[in-house]
Amino acid sequence: MAVGEFPLPTLHPVKGSLLGATFADIKGRNPATVTRDDVVVMSFCEGSTAAGVFTKNAFCAAPVTVCKSHLGNSIRALVINAGNANACTGDQGLADAQATCTAMAKLAGCEEGQIMPFSTGVIGEPLPLSRLVSSLPAAWSTLDESNWERAARGIMTTDTRPKGASRQFDYLGCTITITGISKGAGMIRPNMATMLAYVVTDAAIAQPVLQKILAQAADKSFNRITIDGDTSTNDSCILVATGASDAPMVDDASGELYNLLADHIQQVLTALAQAIVADGEGATKLVTVQVEGGQTEKECLRVAYSVAHSPLVKTALFACDPNWGRIVAAIGYAGVKGLDPNKVNVFLDDVQIVANGCRAPSYSEEAGQQVMDRSEITIGINLGRGSAAETVWTTDFSHDYVTINAEYRT
Structure with a gap:
């Protein structure tokens, strides 16, 4: 059950980013009954910067811990699995999150520290690492700039529909694109961002400026929604700037381009947050x-x-x-x-x-x-x-x- 139609809008491709997905049977279901992917990968061009906001739950999931340690690096790829949260899994959970980064780095041809892993699903169960790692080449082989909808479906758990938002604007004759997807329908009272959200722009933005934009936008969007008052162990919101457009670099939190970017990123995050609430578990209003x-x-x-x-x-x-x-x-x-x-x-x-x-x-x-x-x-x-x-x-x-x-x- 969900409120209203909330059809998935046109999700514009973002220069410098590719998306892929596959089925890995993360939850251990019967493959014959599966209708959607459960592993998603996102690839970014060299020089991409990333900002992130994460759960403040004391039982922070292993992939969140790893993501935080990689945040200051140039990010080349993300790996997301649905069906298992890899939370409350101790040292083995951390080792599994790191192993996921190692496997993804080999495919992406980069350092482990340039990979960010994410998990969502049941808490306290060991991550089925072998199934996840063995699925990565298949997911990588599907990389395409237009795979936003497929990725939005691949990160779903109890969601009844995919969630996405996209904006474009022109600056000095250059079209700048911002596109994002999110998932979440229950355990929703973010204390930073949302369950899982990934937003990418082809603008060139210095990491400290990108972090400021994201923190402010998340505070007025994802930090303003609640379905059941529960804050997840895995909440993560990532904003990536590939710098693949021809727009000038934004390295200061001021000026016309900064304000335009901050406004449009805010619009995307707000749309994603409202889509989560409208798809709240069992929601009718x-x-x-x-x-x-x-x-x-x-x-x-x-x-x-x-x-x-x-x-x-x-x-x-x-x-x-x-x-x-x-x-x-x-x-x-x-x-x-x-x-x-x-x-x-x-x-x-x-x-x-x-x-x-x-x-x-x-x-x-x-x-x-x-x-x-x-x-x-x-x-x-x-x-x-x-x-x-x-x-x-x-x-x-x-x-x-x-x-x-x-x-x-x-």
Whole structure:
């Protein structure tokens, strides 16, 4: 189940990058029943720079640890497997992640430190290294600049559809492209970025500048989504700049080209983040929680996440029940010091449900019901105490969410 259509848009090829995929039976299923790839490789031209943001979960997966150690290098290839997270696997997990880099480096003709490995799937199970490594030549043989959709499908786990976004703009007669894919449908409350996301541009960007762009963009996109409040052990978001376009090098976080790149990369990451929420496990609604009138952005986020994480709010959304008391309760326990309930106003789309802390005189159950019956809803909250504002995207909780996660390992 997923919200809306969210068709995969045109994903423009990015100069200096190639993608390939294959089936390696990472999860140990019957090959005869498999309908999609589970190993993806991405190749980049020499001189490509990479930035990354990763999970802050203390049980950091082995591939995340390896990626962090390789981040400052010129990156030549990525290896992604679905079906096994290689998390909580100790020294063997680290050795397996390193061995994956070694095998990939031989194919790419580069150093091990120029490879970044990624895994997603079941936690605590040993990585089937032999199946993964033996599949790499087949994946490598399919490399093509137009394989973005195939790669987007290959990194999926409980996702019901592939997720991608792409933007292009012209600068001094040169077309610059930014294309990305992501995966994620459950265990979603990123504390850095998202489950897995890969964005590539053919602009030339110095690594420290690229890192700044990514950190800022991720904070306003992937760090503003939640499905179930759980932060994965494997969250990783990578931004690669191949420098294969004819645009001038961006080595300073200022200027027209920097601002254009930062804006378009932000657009791509936001689109990917919203696609993840719309494909939330069992989701029937895409919910925007907009909090205004706070003293600080931090307290706006506290309120937004309090509402977005509330099981009572999320189940009411699934039931299409305009039970606004659950929303104000979540606002009240968000922990905003000195909050005056008599100044709080709450809206469902354009229908005011709370005015100055009480049921709005103009509100009717019928008007609230009309909004709750929609698949996309905005909960607007004004705290009446300042000018700060923040936005978070979330979903409802359905019967299917419980079923999907109860049966995740079967």
